[in-house]
Amino acid sequence: MVAQNTPPCRIPRTSLLWNKMADNWQLVCETYQRAITASDVESRNDPETEPYRSKYRARELLRETRALLGVPRGEEEGDDGRRRRMDARLGVIELRLGVNHTETEEMSAGEEHLVKCSKILERHRLSQQCVSTYIQAQNNLGVLWADRGEIIIAQTYLESAESLYNQYMKKIGKPPVDPDEHFTLEEQNLTDQERSKRFEKAYTHTLYYLAQVYKHLKQDERAAQYCHTTLQRQLEYDGYNPVEWAINAATLSQYYLAKQSYMDARHCLAAANVIFSKAGQIPSPEAAKENEAEQDRLDHLRQKKAEIARCWVKYCMNLLEGARKKLEDNIGELDVDLQEELKAERKKQEDEKERGRKKAVLFGSSDIYDSILAVEEKAGCSIPLDFQEAREVFLVGQNYINEAKEYFQLDGHVSDHIEIIQDHSALFKVLAFFEEDYERRCKMHKRRIDMLEPLSKELNPQYYLLVCRQLQFELADTYYEMMDLKVAIGNKLDEMDSHTIKKINSLAQSAIKYYEMFLDSLRSPDKKFPEKLEEDVLRPALVAKFHIARLYGKLITSDSQKQMENMQTSLNNYRFVVDYCANNEDAVKSVETELELTKEMVALLPARMERLRLQLSSFA
Missing domain, CATH: 1.10.287 (Helix Hairpins)
Structure with a gap:
């Protein structure tokens, strides 16, 4: 029993203040988390009539979070640690507001918040608390300026992010605090492993954006290097969409093809096949009919699979064309002596390539690489030196032709379907080069x-x-x-x-018929042939005339009168080429080889025709 005159028990002032601060901090964290949920989750279900409804709600919650922090920058007192902690939180809010505005297509406002974030964190950018937020702000500024077409400015921001990452890893190296961690209760903090994964993901984005920037700047080798590193890091840190990754790898293969780095191109394509398979089973058309979402997924997966197949076709085509250019003689036929010489060097070439392979950046861990290797073994990467080797490459290409045609059908994909058929034709054409039997x-x-x-x-x-x-x-x-x-x-x-x-x-x-159809397509609506040919049809038109002239000279007939008519038609076409080049000197370079022979025929044919005419008159 308490005595009546005992004073009431009082809670110490410091305890009340602590509880109030704890309650306020919990409210700050809850408000911030609601903003993140609205932006990243609820926005997916926003109606088409209000596409940014949840983004706008997230923006208001972020502003409310900033107000709840309660201490404007520059007025806080205390040690550097407390100041850095407050700046880190304000920086995260500005980063999130900047991203929010850019996502709602308000670029100027987005830039303002992202720049403000960078300024707040500038003095702390190498600290464990702020480095990740700062790099993400630089990344987003880089993307923003790239979208504006200001590639050099974008490059500056992204290279700044890259430099800071390298500097931080060299000097500190500890997994830094993730931006969202600044608004979580202590027991919800991430593990070092998860922090590292998120930080590395942010840096991977830096490299990815830099690859795009260098591509725009026509620095193709550097762009390819950054793209390759990005793909490797995405596999390493398990942060990728399988379909998107596969398409990027297949696209990278085309760069290596242009450089005639067939081994690297094949590696990219094989990796694309393996990673694409992780996207899941492609639903059957029957199952897809019952579900609109599944239908969209089916169409998307089939299209991307066909696009990868087309990259494989280009690979096979380039490999065969590279072989043809290396093995053909001065009249376009197979140089047998050179063929034997190259075969003798094959062993040495293979050894050198294998050494080069060991130095290359390869995709994936050992389990993924084993799968990639299995795909690679189905397609060679050395230029074929005889018909059998060429046929093996051809069959790989033809298999992917058929795969691509499954999606790119004539009904609905006219241009793509035609290009695939043209590629198929080109594969047959280059294979024929290796065939000795006429x-x-x-x-x-x-x-x-x-x-x-x-x-x-x-x-x-x-x-x-x-x-x-x-x-x-x-x-x-x-x-x-x-x-x-x-x-x-x-x-x-x-x-x-x-x-x-x-x-x-x-x-x-038949050849004459199609050459004439091509030339007729160049005529005006009133059927007149152009006096001046456009640059894109100049060589084809003159070559068509040259070939028509030769073809009329090849026609075999026992009718001397018909032979005379064919020779006259041949001469007329030869003269067209000579006269056109005489009146348009800029055309000479496009048909130098043909023009030399054409002039000879223009000089020789009249004499031949005169001899035939005399023979005809003697029989009359």
Whole structure:
């Protein structure tokens, strides 16, 4: 029992203040977390009529958090640690506000907050509490200026972030505090492992954005280096979307192809296949029909898979084309002596490539790399030196052609489908280079005709003029190639039989038909041929005229009058090329080789025609 005159018990003032501060800090943290939830989670379900509703709500909550902190910058008293802690929190708020404004397309306001964040944290940027926030602010400023087209300014911010990361890791190296940790209760702090993972992810973003910047600046080698490192780090820290990663790796392969680094290109493509497989099972069309979201996912996955397949096709094409350019002689045929010489060097080349491989940056941990290696083994990376080796590359390419066509069908993807068919034709064309048997080579070109001709007939030139021209010219060239092969076959006979003569003439006439269709497409609506050819059709048009002239000279006929007409048509086309180049000197460089032969024929043909005319008159 308490005596009546005992004074009431009082809670010490310091304890009341502590409890009040604790309650206030919990409110600060809760308000900040609500802002993050609104921005990162609830915004996904915002209606189309109010796409930024949750972002605007998050913005108000961030401002409320800043107000609850209660101490404006510059007025806080105390030691450097307390000052740094307050600056770190204010910096995070400014970072989040900056990102919020840029996400709602308010770039100027976003820039203002991001710059303010950088200024607040400048003096603390190397500290464990502030380095991650500062780097993320620099990253976002870099992206913001890149979106404005100011690539040099973007480069400055991103290289600043890169430099700070390297400086921090060298001098301190401890996993830094994540920005969101500044608004969590102590028991909710992240582990060092999670802190490190988030920090490395922020730096990976720095490298990714720098890769884009260097690409814009045409610093292709540097861009590829940063892209490769980014992809490697994403695998290392398990921070990637499998489909996006695979597409980026496949895209990088095209850079290595241009550099003729076939081993690196293949590695990127094999890695793309392996990582893409982690995106999950592609749903069947039947299952997708029952669910709109699954239908969208199916379409997306099928498209990306087809895009990777097309990169593989380009790889096979480049490998075969590289071999052809290396092995062809001065008339475009296989140089057998050089072929044997290169085969003798093959062992040495393979050893050197293997040494180079050990120095290369390879993707993934050992388990992923084993899967990548299994894909690589299905496709060579050395240039093929004979038909068998070329055929193996061709078959890989043809497999991916079929895979790409599954998505890029003519109905709905006209341009893409045609490009894939043209690639298929090109694969046959370069494979034919390695084939020594002329009859089998002819059959390969016939396969090209069979796939290109139906497309040419089906397309409307009114809508697909450029594509129609490409197909017409390629068909003409293919028929021309087949005609030359049939002539070579016929010349080996003691005497050409009527079947061979008929075949040569038929092929020549088909080639002429498609060259003429191409040239007619250049005419004006009133059917006049242009006096001045556009740059993009200058060489094709003059080469078409040159080939038509040659083809009329190749036609075989026992009718002397018809022969005279063919020679006159041939001469007219040769003269067109000579006269055009005489009147347009800038055209000479585009057809230097053809022009030399054309001038010779213009000089020789009239004499031949005169001799034939005399023969005809003597028989009259």
